[in-house]
Amino acid sequence: GQQLNQSPQSMFIQEGEDVSMNCTSSSIFNTWLWYKQDPGEGPVLLIALYKAGELTSNGRLTAQFGITRKDSFLNISASIPSDVGIYFCAASDSNYQLIWGAGTKLIIKP
Amino acid sequence: KAGVTQTPRYLIKTRGQQVTLSCSPISGHRSVSWYQQTPGQGLQFLFEYFSETQRNKGNFPGRFSGRQFSNSRSEMNVSTLELGDSALYLCASRAGGLANNEQFFGPGTRLTVL
Numbered sequence: 552g553q554q555l556n557q558s559p560q561s562m563f564i565q566e567g568e569d570v571s572m573n574c575t576s577s578s579i580f581n582t583w584l585w586y587k588q589d590p591g592e593g594p595v596l597l598i599a600l601y602k603a604g605e606l607t608s609n610g611r612l613t614a615q616f617g618i619t620r621k622d623s624f625l626n627i628s629a630s631i632p633s634d635v636g637i638y639f640c641a642a643s644d645s646n647y648q649l650i651w652g653a654g655t656k657l658i659i660k661p
Numbered sequence: 662k663a664g665v666t667q668t669p670r671y672l673i674k675t676r677g678q679q680v681t682l683s684c685s686p687i688s689g690h691r692s693v694s695w696y697q698q699t700p701g702q703g704l705q706f707l708f709e710y711f712s713e714t715q716r717n718k719g720n721f722p723g724r725f726s727g728r729q730f731s732n733s734r735s736e737m738n739v740s741t742l743e744l745g746d747s748a749l750y751l752c753a754s755r756a757g758g759l760a761n762n763e764q765f766f767g768p769g770t771r772l773t774v775l
Contacts, residue, residue: 584762584764586766591749591768591771592768592769593665593751593767593768593769594704594751594766595766596765599762599763639703639704641764643762647762648709648717649694649762651703651704651706652703653703654703
């Protein structure tokens with residue numbers, strides 16, 4: 552079946568660093584979504600991408616829909632403590648069913 | 662607009678019992694999806710309901726079932742609970758048109774099976 556390969560699985564970063572994560576697949580998708588989940592809460596939608604090549608920002612977050620429609624990345628600039636959490640990518644195929652990545656856990660080094 | 666609400670937030674049950682979880686979607690949203698999330702794991706899709714009909718189903722045993730009411734509220738039922746059913750159960754709603762994929766999540770119900 553369709554799969555999204557999300558990497559890295561976890562990241563240890565210093566406050567102020569830039570962060571980059573991505574999702575790849577062998578399948579083509581029509582939509583890419585990025586979510587953030589805080590401990591014990593439901594995921595919150597950060598960015599939605601609907602067009603190949605689209606680059607969208609939301610504050611310090613920037614995401615891109617890959618030109619091949621098989622991948623997407625999320626960048627966070629100048630990380631702050633509240634960026635800690637799990638980031639998920641999700642993609643929608645021609646049947647409009649959402650496929651989910653396994654998540655990237657972001658941890659701030661003390 | 663109020664967000665997705667789920668009740669109860671926390672639940673403790675014993676093996677063999679059954680449980681019903683409830684989800685109220687965002688007003689106007691007609692699609693409700695359910696997910697299971699175990700510690701350190703991603704989101705495992707259970708099923709999606711749209712206009713009271715199951716539209717998609719994940720790979721879970723028949724002990725997991727759901728339904729949707731005419732007001733779009735949804736319930737999920739798990740029968741004959743097992744220890745491995747302990748998880749955070751998340752509900753998400755979306756407007757419902759197939760082209761609209763943005764799902765909005767509730768806070769989840771934390772189920773513990775003893």
